[in-house]
Amino acid sequence: MNIAIIGLGNIGSYLYKYLLSNKKILEKKNNCLPNVIYVSAKNKKRKRNIKISKNKWLANYLDATKLKKIDIIIELIGGAEGPAKKLVFNALKNKKHVVTANKALIAKYGDKLSKIAEENNVNLEFEAAVCGGVPVIRALKEGLIANKINRVYGIFNGTSNYILSSMDKENKNFKEVLIKAKKLGYAEKNPKSDLNGEDVASKLKILSSLCFNSFINNNIFVEGINFIDKFDIDNANNLGFKIKLLGVSEIIDNKIYQRVHPTLIKKTSYIASIDGVLNAVIVDGKPIGQNVIQGEGAGPEATTSALVSDISSILRGNIKFPFSISNNERKKLLYKEISDRSYSAYLRFDVVDKPGVLSNITNIFSKNKVSIKRLIQNPSKSKKFASIIIITHTSKDRFLNKVLNQIEKKTYIIKRPKLIRIGIN
Ligand SMILES: NC(=O)c1ccc[n+]([C@@H]2O[C@H](COP(=O)([O-])OP(=O)(O)OC[C@H]3O[C@@H](n4cnc5c(N)ncnc54)[C@H](OP(=O)(O)O)[C@@H]3O)[C@@H](O)[C@H]2O)c1
Secondary structure, eight states, X not given: OEEEEEOOSHHHHHXXXXXXXXXXXXXXXXXXXXXXXXXXXXXXXXXXSSOOOGGGBOSXXXXXXXXXXXXXXXXXXXXXXXXXXXXXXXXXXXXXXXXXXXXXXXHHHHHHXXXXXXXXXXXXXXXXXXXXXXXXXXXXXXXTTTOEEEEEEEEOOHHHHHHHHHHHHSOOXXXXXXXXXXXXXXXXXXXXXXXXXXXXXXXXXXXXXXXXXXXXXXXXXXXXXXXXOHHHHHHHHHTTEEEEEEEEEEEETTEEEEEEEEEEEETTSTGGGOOTTEEEEEEEXXXXXXXXXXXXXXXXXXXXXXXXXXXXXXXXXXXXXXXXXXXXXXXXXXXXXXXXXXXXXEEEEEEEOOTTHHHHHHHHHHHTTOOEEEEEEEEOTTSSEEEEEXXXXXXXXXXXXXXXXXXXXXXXXXXXXXXXXXXXX
């Protein structure tokens, strides 16, 4: 089969080299030769660490969607709009198989794109868009096909996991760890979408629709790790927890709750042991029970592993519905706000240390029927300020937030109060 790779950055150039040097073994395994006949990127003159013969370079990347001899287009440009969107829509309309690592594009246009792919009987494969080398999409579509999934959750972003686990282990604050992450190449120059939870949200939306046979839905609660500091990490530790940025999607009474937020997880749990840039996806289903897949979530090596899995699926003629089930069969399920979900929570109030503050805070809790399980008061050395840490019993999200908002308005509050949800129950 003839392949065009469009986008030759971090991922595209590594994939190009990989396909050249592993052509024979892939042919043996798939009984079909993967032949890269064209490549393209934005700037032909840019210095690259790969050698490309002149006759392989497509001056206009969109020509890949028109040339008859191209069977598979691999989109490695990135971004939900612009050239990547144009390329993938046109390719599918012109009956080309498409492989992409672009989570932003799939999370936004996956439903429309899968409809076009299905109508034209071509593949739209996006294993590399969710958790890099962790083969969760193929696992859901093939290995776990027998199962009715009721929950998927995990650590889907290596950058934020690296930052949280380094703050914990290296006794450093957020800023210091972020600088180191950038130096090591674990964080991009602009790591905004890694830190604010948006990257995890894109991946979770894709996973939800695959797990629950539903369309992609934007009703999702998203909170990043920007507000977590070393003091929270230490408090969590003292209480027997780790803080992890989790994505959780679950179906309860035919309603789906999607949420991304930092979570206090028991130190003894499996997910608490996933440190550094690793990703882990946990799927709960019937009859399988709990299934875990863990591995490198990003980088050229892991991403190429996922891309080659997708390419191989096409080489073997394994044409399937992109979201595991025909578009006609996908359901419009009800996606609910998390305000009705219940959990216990960690709340932190930094206050002026004066008489009456503590009783005022506990009064607000009791008025809102949120019961306190544990309360720790840490006065500062100067004795002028104090941090009050409260662990609550299980309560609805909206009541926890009500407490937080009411206390935030008080004049004794010196810093924005914090709420970190506990466990995934
Ligand atoms: N990096 C990772 O670890 C990772 C992991 C999983 C998924 N992904 C996904 O993989 C995709 C590629 O990521 P990357 O890290 O390789 O990005 P990158 O290094 O920024 O490369 C982007 C490539 O797209 C090309 N490009 C930009 N605008 C173009 C246009 N108008 N026409 C044609 N080509 C254009 C660029 O051309 P020039 O080279 O000429 O500038 C460059 O080669 C993204 O969707 C990303 O989310 C990345």
